[in-house]
Amino acid sequence: xxxxxxxxxxxxxxxxxxxxxxxxxxxxxxxxxxxxxxxxxxxxxxxxxxxxxxxxxxxxxxxxxxxxxxxxxxxxxxxxxxxxxxxxxxxxxxxxxxxxxxxxxxxxxxxxxxxxxxxxxxxxxxxxxxxxxxxxxxxxxxxxxxxxxxxxxxxxxxxxxxxxxxxxxxxxxxxxxxxxxxxxxxxxxxxxxxxxxxxxxxxxxxxxxxxxxxxxxxxxxxxxxxxxxxxxxxxxxxxxxxxxxxxxxxxxxxxxxxxxxx
Ligand code: PGA
Numbered sequence: 017x018x019x020x021x022x023x024x025x026x027x028x029x030x031x032x033x034x035x036x037x038x039x040x041x042x043x044x045x046x047x048x049x050x051x052x053x054x055x056x057x058x059x060x061x062x063x064x065x066x067x068x069x070x071x072x073x074x075x076x077x078x079x080x081x082x083x084x085x086x087x088x089x090x091x092x093x094x095x096x097x098x099x100x101x102x103x104x105x106x107x108x109x110x111x112x113x114x115x116x117x118x119x120x121x122x123x124x125x126x127x128x129x130x131x132x133x134x135x136x137x138x139x140x141x142x143x144x145x146x147x148x149x150x151x152x153x154x155x156x157x158x159x160x161x162x163x164x165x166x167x168x169x170x171x172x173x174x175x176x177x178x179x180x181x182x183x184x185x186x187x188x189x190x191x192x193x194x195x196x197x198x199x200x201x202x203x204x205x206x207x208x209x210x211x212x213x214x215x216x217x218x219x220x221x222x223x224x225x226x227x228x229x230x231x232x233x234x235x236x237x238x239x240x241x242x243x244x245x246x247x248x249x250x251x252x253x254x255x256x257x258x259x260x261x262x263x264x265x266x267x268x269x270x271x272x273x274x275x276x277x278x
Contacts, residue, residue: 019277019278020247020253020277020278021228022228022229022231022253023057023059023231023253023278024058024059024247024253024254024274024275024277024278025059025060025061025187025231025233025253025254025255025274026058026059026060026061026254026255026257026270026271026274027060027061027062027063027084027146027187027189027233027254027255027256027257027261028061028062028063028256028257028258028261028262028267028270029063029086029114029117029235029256029257029258029261030062030063030064030065030068030086030258030261030262031086031119031258032065033065033262034064034065034068034262035065035067035068036067036068036071039064039068039071039072039075040071040075042075042262042264043072043075043076043077043079043264044075045264045265046076046079046081046264046267046268047076047077047079049264049265049268050079050268050271052080052275053275056275056278057278058080058271058274058275058278059254060080060081060082060271060274061081061082061083061084061112061146062081062082062083062084062261062267063084063085063086063112063114063146064083064084064085064086065086066085066086066100066105069083069085069105069108069109069110070108070109073108073109082111082112083109083110083112084110084111084112084113084114084144084146085100085105085110085112085113085114086113086114086117087100087113087114087115087117087120087134088100088101088102088105088113088134088138088143089101089102089134089137090102090133090134090136090137090138091137092141102137102138102141102143103141106141106143110143111142111143111144112143112144112145112146113134113138113143113144113145113146114146114148114189115131115134115135115138115145115146115147115148115172116128116130116131116134116135116147116148116149116168116172117148117191118148118150118191118193118196119196122193128167128168128171128172129171131147131168131171131172132171132172132173132174132177132178135147135172135173135177135178135186136174136177136178136181139178139181139185139186140181143185144185144186144187145178145185145186145187146186146187146188146189146233146256147169147172147173147186147187147188147189148188148189148191148235148256149164149165149168149169149172149188149189149190149191149214150164150165150168150190150191150192150193150195150196150235150236151164151165151192151193151194152193152194153193153194156192156194161192161210161213162210162213165190165210165213165214165217166217169188169214169217169218169221170217170221173186173221173222179221179222179226182218182222182226182229182230183229184229184230186230187230187231187232187233188214188218188230188231188232188233189232189233189234189235189256190207190210190211190214190232190233190234190235191234191235191236191256192206192210192236194236195235195236195237196235196236196237196258197237197258197259198236198237199237200236200237201236201237201238201239201242201246202234202236204245204246204248204249204252207234207246207249207252208249208250208251208252211232211234211249211251211252212251214232214251215227215232215251218230231253231254232251232252232253233252233253233254233255233256234246234252234254234255234256235255235256235257235258237259238255238256238257238260238270239259239260239266239270240260240266240269240270240273243255243270243273243274244273244276244277247273247274247277248277254274255270255274257270
């Protein structure tokens with residue numbers, strides 16, 4: 017029997033890094049390292065810049081790594097200069113989209129309302145969505161963590177909207193803003209407490225099954241050195257990793273450690 021009921025999901029977020037050549041080099045090195053042990057089914061995705069998606073899909077060859085997009089518009093087409101639609105990404109082989117990463121919230125005006133439209137629109141179009149939530153340092157210090165998580169999750173997943181599609185295609189990434197790119201990781205106890213709160217919120221709002229089948233990943237300075245302890249927590253189903261996903265060696269180490277715990 018698997019030790020983790022939802023398996024382990026390791027996702028990398030390259031952010032605005034790696035053009036075509038670096039993408040090709042990354043996958044060429046990763047392919048040399050990768051060995052999938054028998055009886056192991058790792059769930060692995062890499063969210064790469066839109067311009068590198070096609071190359072990533074080519075360069076990954078047979079590696080069981082899904083290539084995802086870091087953002088997408090909720091409409092299928094139209095007068096939205098500078099945006100990419102989900103059907104355009106699907107043509108490149110994308111099935112996973114990151115929604116409302118804290119950098120989109122912080123720098124590009126993403127709100128709970130636009131996160132709701134994206135989550136709803138993309139799930140309705142058949143995509144897998146990774147919805148990012150998390151509090152700032154000031155919010156944590158003001159004891160607002162749970163209130164913020166509740167607002168972000170209930171704002172994005174509404175009963176007539178995304179809640180209709182909680183069939184396992186939605187993943188939630190809990191990423192405390194103060195832990196992203198700072199080297200400060202939430203302690204396993206802090207992370208587990210937030211994950212437990214999210215799991216309970218999903219249960220209360222959308223029922224036991226929806227809550228049980230939604231993976232909740234932790235993100236924020238995850239490294240090969242701290243991933244195992246985080247994954248021992250019952251409600252942590254994987255990790256969303258920025259910095260440590262940029263080196264094939266450390267990304268592979270994260271995947272390996274994830275497979276060991278799964
Ligand atoms: P980090 O980024 O691992 O570099 O902290 C995580 C993220 O932004 O998803």
